[in-house]
Amino acid sequence: xxxxxxxxxxxxxxxxxxxxxxxxxxxxxxxxxxxxxxxxxxxxxxxxxxxxxxxxxxxxxxxxxxxxxxxxxxxxxxxxxxxxxxxxxxxxxxxxxxxxxxxxxxxxxxxxxxxxxxxxxxxxxxxxxxxxxxxxxxxxxxxxxxxxxxxxxxxxxxxxxxxxxxxxxxxxxxxxxxxxxxxxxxxxxxxxxxxxxxxxxxxxxxxxxxxxxxxxxxxxxxxxxxxxxxxxxxxxxxxxxxxxxxxxxxxxxxxxxxxxxxxxxxxxxxxxxxxxxxxxxxxxxxxxxxxxxxxxxxxxxx
Numbered sequence: 001x002x003x004x005x006x007x008x009x010x011x012x013x014x015x016x017x018x019x020x021x022x023x024x025x026x027x028x029x030x031x032x033x034x035x036x037x038x039x040x041x042x043x044x045x046x047x048x049x050x051x052x053x054x055x056x057x058x059x060x061x062x063x064x065x066x067x068x069x070x071x072x073x074x075x076x077x078x079x080x081x082x083x084x085x086x087x088x089x090x091x092x093x094x095x096x097x098x099x100x101x102x103x104x105x106x107x108x109x110x111x112x113x114x115x116x117x118x119x120x121x122x123x124x125x126x127x128x129x130x131x132x133x134x135x136x137x138x139x140x141x142x143x144x145x146x147x148x149x150x151x152x153x154x155x156x157x158x159x160x161x162x163x164x165x166x167x168x169x170x171x172x173x174x175x176x177x178x179x180x181x182x183x184x185x186x187x188x189x190x191x192x193x194x195x196x197x198x199x200x201x202x203x204x205x206x207x208x209x210x211x212x213x214x215x216x217x218x219x220x221x222x223x224x225x226x227x228x229x230x231x232x233x234x235x236x237x238x239x240x241x242x243x244x245x246x247x248x249x250x251x252x253x254x255x256x257x258x259x260x261x262x263x264x265x266x267x268x269x270x271x272x273x274x275x276x277x278x279x280x281x282x283x284x285x286x287x288x289x290x291x292x293x294x295x296x297x298x299x300x301x302x
Contacts, residue, residue, distance in 0.1 A: 025103040026112050029081060030074030036282050037077070040196070042069035043288030044189040045166025051185060051246055051295035052174035061126075061173065065166060068123035075116035076142055076162075082109050083146035087213065093204060131173035138165040153214035156197045163197075164189035181245040185295075188238035195231035195263070196284040198224060199270065202277040225270055232263040239291065247298045255294035262287050 016024055016033050031037050045065040049055060055062075081088065081099045088100035098104040104112070124132055141162045148155035167189050171182035194216065201208070201217035202224065208215050220227040236256060243252040266280045266287075 025098040026108075029078050029098040029104055029109065029112065030116060031077045032070075032074065036285055038066075038069040038073040039285045039288060040193070041073045041163055041166060042066050043166075043292060044164040044186070045069070045170040046288075046292050047189070047295045048167045048170030048182065048185060049174055050292060051242065051299040052171050052182070053299045054170075054174035055296060055299065058174060061170075064123050064126045065170065068120055069166065071116050071119035071123065075113055075120060076145075078109055078113040078116065079142070080146045082106065082113070091204065091208075127169070127173050128176065130176055131169050134172050135165075135169045138162065138169075141165070149208075149213040149215065151214075153219040154216050155214055156194045156201065156216040159197055160190040160193040163193050179245075181242045184238045184242035184245065188235040188242065190235075191231045191238065192235040192263075192284075192287075195228045195235065196281055196287075198228050198231070199266070199277050200281040202272050224272060225267055228270070229267040232267060236260050236263070239294075243294065243298045247301060252298045255297050256291075259287055259290035259294065262290055 016027055019027055027033060042065055046062055049058060049061055049065070081097055084094075085099045085106075088094035088097050094100060099106065099109055124135055127135065141158070145155070145158055145162050148158040152158070164186060167186040168178060168182060171185065172178055175182070198216040198220065201215040204215065205217050208218055216227070217224055236259070240253050240256055243255065246252070262283070266283060270276065270280050
């Protein structure tokens with residue numbers, strides 16, 4: 001099957017067409033065609049490495065975190081699609097996903113999942129033992145996530161715990177432990193994730209309501225923009241606390257101005273239908289870069 005038939009918001013159709021036809025469904029299953037996912041998984045870890053003072057000396061760790069983000073985001077997507085295969089067949093945007101459509105068998109999907117996890121294991125072995133324990137602690141959260149939409153109207157909160165877990169892993173890797181600054185960084189990332197994934201969920205409001213699964217976009221209803229704005233405001237406030245604890249100077253808070261303006265633009269310009277939710281969601285790749293630069297500046301002068 002062609003990528004355009006499987007994933008409507010794919011970004012790299014040309015690159016996927018370079019793969020052998022038999023390999024394309026597996027690349028799509030791991031969402032390799034949509035790099036926004038692994039960027040969003042990667043950035044919190046990069047922030048922690050930078051803010052904790054790990055750069056430039058520990059710059060190779062950024063590479064390992066990026067590789068781990070690609071592999072484990074792919075593994076998470078495969079696992080999610082295995083669990084959600086029946087629901088995916090009932091939702092227009094997901095009905096053509098490889099497992100739901102039959103392009104990849106259930107057995108082959110499990111083999112692909114294990115293969116991606118082995119790449120994650122290689123990355124795990126590059127970390128100090130304390131960070132390894134923190135990383136492994138996320139597995140229970142990851143395993144439970146696909147079921148959250150069935151039992152709660154706010155599964156984005158659970159995703160916020162899971163998808164930003166690289167922040168505590170990165171902090172512990174650089175410092176050997178956790179402190180208030182690291183916790184505030186993670187808490188801010190948690191609310192940032194709820195905000196951007198609520199924007200993403202706007203695309204599926206009608207289908208989610210018909211199928212009977214929960215989402216923050218449905219729960220917030222006509223207050224979505226206010227809800228996303230509140231999440232982003234809390235993220236900036238918590239990040240400000242983290243930067244202040246690392247370097248208690250007003251210039252540290254000024255480093256947050258670019259990302260604060262960026263997320264303000266997201267909320268102010270958000271249109272709740274059409275293609276705009278996807279555009280605003282993808283803009284968080286740039287938001288992650290702005291936050292990384294803030295953490296880099298503050299972390300290098302401490």
